[in-house]
Amino acid sequence: MSPSQLNSAGEESVSTSQLENGFIDPVSLANSEKAVQELLQQTPVHGTDDHLIEFSEALRTVAKALRRAAEGKASAQAEAAEWKRRYELERARNMQQEKKEKSSGGHNGDFYSGSAENLENGYATNAQPERCCGKHGICSHEVLFDGEAGSQTGRIQNKMMRKASFKLSWCCKGDQSDQHKHDIVSFEKGNITTASRSSKQISLKWESPPQTVLILTKPNSTSVRVLCAEMVRWLKEQKNLNIYVEPRVKGELLAESCFFKFVETWQDDLEISNLHTEVDLVVTLGGDGTVLWAASMFKGPVPPIVPFSMGSLGFMTPFYSEHYREYIDSIMKGPISITLRHRLQCQVIRDSAKNEYEAEEPILVLNEVTIDRGISSFLTNLECYCDNSFVTCVQGDGLILSTTSGSTAYSLAAGGSMVHPQVPGILFTPICPHSLSFRPLIMPEHVTIRVQVPFNSRSPAWASFDGKDRKQLAAGDALVCSMAPWPVPTACLVDSTSDFLRSIHDGLHWNLRKTQSFDGPRDH
Ligand SMILES: NC(=O)c1ccc[n+]([C@@H]2O[C@H](COP(=O)([O-])OP(=O)(O)OC[C@H]3O[C@@H](n4cnc5c(N)ncnc54)[C@H](O)[C@@H]3O)[C@@H](O)[C@H]2O)c1
Numbered sequence: 001m002s003p004s005q006l007n008s009a010g011e012e013s014v015s016t017s018q019l020e021n022g023f024i025d026p027v028s029l030a031n032s033e034k035a036v037q038e039l040l041q042q043t044p045v046h047g048t049d050d051h052l053i054e055f056s057e058a059l060r061t062v063a064k065a066l067r068r069a070a071e072g073k074a075s076a077q078a079e080a081a082e083w084k085r086r087y088e089l090e091r092a093r094n095m096q097q098e099k100k101e102k103s104s105g106g107h108n109g110d111f112y113s114g115s116a117e118n119l120e121n122g123y124a125t126n127a128q129p130e131r132c133c134g135k136h137g138i139c140s141h142e143v144l145f146d147g148e149a150g151s152q153t154g155r156i157q158n159k160m161m162r163k164a165s166f167k168l169s170w171c172c173k174g175d176q177s178d179q180h181k182h183d184i185v186s187f188e189k190g191n192i193t194t195a196s197r198s199s200k201q202i203s204l205k206w207e208s209p210p211q212t213v214l215i216l217t218k219p220n221s222t223s224v225r226v227l228c229a230e231m232v233r234w235l236k237e238q239k240n241l242n243i244y245v246e247p248r249v250k251g252e253l254l255a256e257s258c259f260f261k262f263v264e265t266w267q268d269d270l271e272i273s274n275l276h277t278e279v280d281l282v283v284t285l286g287g288d289g290t291v292l293w294a295a296s297m298f299k300g301p302v303p304p305i306v307p308f309s310m311g312s313l314g315f316m317t318p319f320y321s322e323h324y325r326e327y328i329d330s331i332m333k334g335p336i337s338i339t340l341r342h343r344l345q346c347q348v349i350r351d352s353a354k355n356e357y358e359a360e361e362p363i364l365v366l367n368e369v370t371i372d373r374g375i376s377s378f379l380t381n382l383e384c385y386c387d388n389s390f391v392t393c394v395q396g397d398g399l400i401l402s403t404t405s406g407s408t409a410y411s412l413a414a415g416g417s418m419v420h421p422q423v424p425g426i427l428f429t430p431i432c433p434h435s436l437s438f439r440p441l442i443m444p445e446h447v448t449i450r451v452q453v454p455f456n457s458r459s460p461a462w463a464s465f466d467g468k469d470r471k472q473l474a475a476g477d478a479l480v481c482s483m484a485p486w487p488v489p490t491a492c493l494v495d496s497t498s499d500f501l502r503s504i505h506d507g508l509h510w511n512l513r514k515t516q517s518f519d520g521p522r523d524h
C-alpha cells in the first residue's frame with residue numbers, strides 16, 4: 001500500500017519517488033503520517049493474526065519514514081536559511097569594507113581590531129559586522145564564542161582567560177592591495193568569477209604567549225620516554241610552562257624523579273573533555289598513530305598540535321625530534337603555518353528503519369571510517385546513499401570513507417587517490433570490490449553519506465574508526481558520516497604543500513625512478 005492511498009483527508013499525494021528525491025512539503029508529509037496513525041488506530045490488531053501484525057508493522061515503518069523525511073526537509077531548510085543569513089552578513093561586510101577602502105583610497109593591512117563590545121556581541125549585530133581580525137583572518141575569541149553556549153558559558157570564559165589567544169589568517173599571493181575581492185563567487189557585473197587565487201596557507205599568530213602544553217607520547221618506547229622527560233624539564237626550566245601529560249606518563253616521570261611533581265594530569269573523562277579550555281599547544285612524540293590518538297582525545301575543538309616524528313613513517317609528523325628546542329622556541333614566538341585537517345563525524349544508528357534518530361554518540365575520525373566484512377567470508381552488501389541519492393551497493397571486502405589527511409593511509413592502499421590535506425572532501429574508496437568498474441570517488445565536503453546494511457545481507461559488517469574501536473553493524477543498522485565542524489590544526493615545518501609533498505616523497509618514494517640517460521635514440 002502506498003502512502004498516498006492512506007491519505008483519507010485528500011491532501012496532495014506523496015509518492016515513493018518524491019520521498020527519495022526529498023521534494024515533499026513537510027506539511028503534507030505530516031498529514032500523511034497522521035492518516036497512517038489514524039488508520040492504525042481504526043484497525044484493531046489481534047495478537048493471533050500474523051498478517052495483521054505484519055501489516056501494522058509495515059504501516060508503522062511507513063509512518064516513521066514519512067516523519068524522518070519531514071524532519072530532514074525542515075533541517076535542510078533551517079540550514080539553508082542560516083547560510084543565507086551568513087551570506088547576507090558577509091555581503092554587507094564586504095560592501096562596507098569596499099566603501100571604506102574607496103573613501104580612504106588605500107588598503108587597511110592584514111589585521112584590524114574590533115572593539116571589545118564587538119567581540120562580546122560576536123556576529124549578532126548588523127551595525128558592526130566586522131570580525132576582529134579582518135576578512136583574512138579568524139580570531140580564537142570568535143571561534144570560542146561561537147562554540148560555547150548555554151549556562152556553562154561564564155565558567156568556560158573564566159577558564160578561557162587563562163588560555164593564550166591567537167589569530168588565524170590566510171596568506172595571499174600577489175599584490176597585497178588586491179586580495180580577496182570576491183569571497184567565493186561574484187555576480188556583481190553579471191559575470192560569475194571564482195575567488196582571486198590565494199595560497200590559503202593558514203597562519204597562526206599568538207596574541208598572548210602560550211602557557212600550557214599537553215605532551216602525548218607513544219607508549220612502550222624507551223627513546224620516547226627519555227625524550228619526554230628531557231622535554232618536560234626544559235619546558236619547565238627554560239620556558240616556565242604548565243605541563244599536562246597522560247596519567248601513565250606522569251607515573252613514568254615520577255618513577256624517574258620527584259622533580260616532576262609539578263606535572264599535571266587528569267582523573268576522568270570529564271576532565272579530558274575540558275582539556276581544550278586549558279591547553280594552548282599539544283606536542284606529540286611518536287608516529288602518525290600518536291597524532292590520531294591526540295586528535296581522538298578532543299571530541300570538540302582541538303588546540304594546535306606540534307607533531308614530532310618518532311615512528312617509522314610520518315605523514316603527519318614533520319618535526320625532527322633532535323631539534324625540538326629550536327622548533328618549540330619558534331612556535332612559541334609564532335606566527336606558525338598550520339594545516340587545518342578536516343575530520344569526519346560518524347554515527348551508528350541501530351535498526352535504523354525502526355528506531356527514530358537514536359544514534360550512538362558520534363565518533364570523530366582524522367583518517368577514515370572503514371566498513372568491512374570482518375571475520376565473515378561472505379561479500380559485504382552495503383547500500384550507500386549520498387544525501388538522499390542512492391550511490392551504489394558495495395559488494396566486496398568493504399568501503400573506506402576517508403578524509404583527505406587519511407588519503408595517504410588505508411584509502412591509498414585500497415587504490416584511492418592521494419589528496420592534499422587542505423582540500424576539503426570525503427573519499428569514497430571500495431576495498432577489493434567484486435566489480436571491475438568500481439573506481440574510487442571523491443565527494444564534496446558538504447555531503448552526508450549513509451551506509452546501510454540491508455535486511456537481506458548474508459552477514460553483519462564491521463565499522464572501525466581510525467583503525468580502532470571496531471563495532472558490529474547488524475542487518476538494518478546504518479552508519480551516517482559527514483564533515484565534523486572541528487578540524488585538527490597541525491603545525492607545519494615549512495607550509496602545508498611543502499610538508500605534504502615531502503611526506504609522499506620521503507614516506508612512499510612517490511614516483512622515484514632513475515632519470516633516463518641522454519645518450520640514446522632521439523626525436524629530430
Ligand atoms: N592496508 C593498510 O594500509 C592499512 C590497514 C589497516 C590500517 N591502516 C591505517 O592505519 C591507521 C591507524 O594507524 P596506527 O598508527 O594507529 O596503526 P598502526 O600502528 O597499525 O600503523 C599503520 C600505518 O599507517 C600509517 N598511517 C597512519 N595514518 C596515516 C596517514 N594519514 N597517512 C599515511 N600513513 C598513515 C602509520 O604511519 C603506520 O605506518 C588507520 O587509520 C588506517 O589508515 C592501513
Ligand SMILES: Nc1ncnc2c1ncn2[C@@H]1O[C@H](COP(=O)(O)OP(=O)(O)OP(=O)(O)O)[C@@H](O)[C@H]1O
Nearest residue numbers: 216217218219286287288289290293311312313314
Ligand atoms: N598516548 C597513547 N596512548 C595509547 N596508545 C597510543 C598513544 N599514542 C599512540 N598510541 C597507539 O600506538 C600505536 C603506535 O603509535 P605510532 O603510530 O605513533 O607509532 P609507530 O607505530 O612506531 O609509528 P609508525 O606507524 O610511523 O611506525 C598506534 O596504534 C597508536 O594508536
